[in-house]
Amino acid sequence: MKENIFETYAPTYWAAGLPVIPLRPRNKMPDITQWSTYGSQMPTELEMQHWLASFPRGNIGLPLGPASGLCMIDIDTEDQALIDAIMNILPPSPWVRVGKKGMGLAYRFEGQKNFKLRGAAGGMIMEFLGLGNQMVMPPSIHPETQQPYTANANLWDVLDKVPCLGEDIEDIPMCAHWFASNYLPASRDTTRGFIRRWLILDFNKRVADKDKVTNLAEIIVAEERQAIAAWALEGLRRLNDAEDFTEPACHLFRIGQMRRINNSVQAFLEDAAGVERGDGEVKAQELYDTYVQHIQNYRRGTAVSFERFMQMCEDLDLDVTRDLLGDYVVRGVCMAAKFAA
Incomplete structure (x- = not known):
């Protein structure tokens, strides 16, 4: 492997219209300032020559966005079940880059926002990299393994085959993660509109490996199709x-449980002593102060803002309005006098 990685390979990327930048040698960090500019424009000829002379031994990074026309899906987990679930819902990519773990997949950039998908324990599962992000390109050296990044093809050879992801890409892998795992869905959406879209069933009987029928669905459809149709019509009625x-x-x-996980106010109303739902009315600031104290006392994460x-x-479904003095009040909650004092 040639040590002058950037000097040797960057011109080939530039010739294909890919605005690569120098990274620190054997590192993922850019070696220039304002590198994100090149997500929206190609470097000038003068900049290219300066970088080649100044950073010949650097790794290679590709700023993503409209200049390259590319975005990346960075799968950052070793859980094969999660990898399979994500791969099953993504369009096949002609370019797959491998580093230490997981993989990077190239797609056509359409202005999507960046996002991250984390597991229940907070670990990274997948990240969408668009404008404002960059990806390390082969044959750069991985900082931990000290081995070159590899890909199944040269990116410049498959640019015309890179597919689009669609604007709803953030929702698709998140749903795949929900259904591939055994955790209740965690979401920033605390509205009833999110909750009412779920019908959650518990399956408590574990099937022994010797009793599993891998093609059960096909057998049921083949042998009980008429009964299923009759059952569906009765269910429709x-x-x-x-x-x-x-x-x-x-x-x-x-x-x-899901409402408690996604809405800390729900957990507060259920658990806080002296606070309960009812026909009362409480000043919003007093209720909020009690909520903050409850969160701190029971170490349930971080309290949300007042708004x-x-x-x-x-x-x-609590009524939040202003009283005659202009103060916010919450109707539908009762709070004992010692808590409201």
Whole structure:
């Protein structure tokens, strides 16, 4: 492997219209300031020559965005089940880069916002890299393994085959993660509109490996198609009569858990002594101060801002309004006198 990586390979990237920049040798960090500029424009000829002379031994980074026309999906997990779930919902990419773990996949940039997908424990699973981000290009040297990054093809050879992801790309892998894992969905959306879209069922019987039927769905469709159709029609009648789906006890329990996970105000109202839902009215600031103290006492993460607190109260169907003095009040909550004092 030639040590003058940037000097040797950067001109080939530039010739293909890819605005690569110098990174520090054997490092992921850019070696120039204002590098994100090159997500939107190609470097000038003068800049290219200066970089070649000044950073010949550097790694190579590709700023993403409209200049290259590219974005990247960076899968950063070793959990094969999660990798498979993500790969199953992404369009096949003609360019796959491998470093220490996971992989990077190239797609056509369409102005999407950057986002990260983390697991329940906070670890990174996947990241969408667009404008404002860069990806280390082969044959740069990985800072930990001290081995070259590799790819299944030269990026400049497959640019015309790179597919689009679509504007809803943030939602697709997040849903894949939810359904591939065994955790309740965590979301910043605390509205009833999010909650009511779920029907959660508990499956408590573990099937032994010897009893598993891998093609069970095909067998059921082949042997019980007419019975399934009859069952579906009967279910449709019940659905129309009830004007809603049947909600089993396990669903109601799990939805309650989900609301607590996603809305810390829900957990506060359920657990705080002296505070409960009812026909009362409480000044919003007093209720918020009690909420903050509760979060701190029980170490339940970080309290939300006052404005977010009021929104989360409304998401729980509490009435937030102003009284005659102009102060915000929350209706539908009762608070014992010693807490309201």
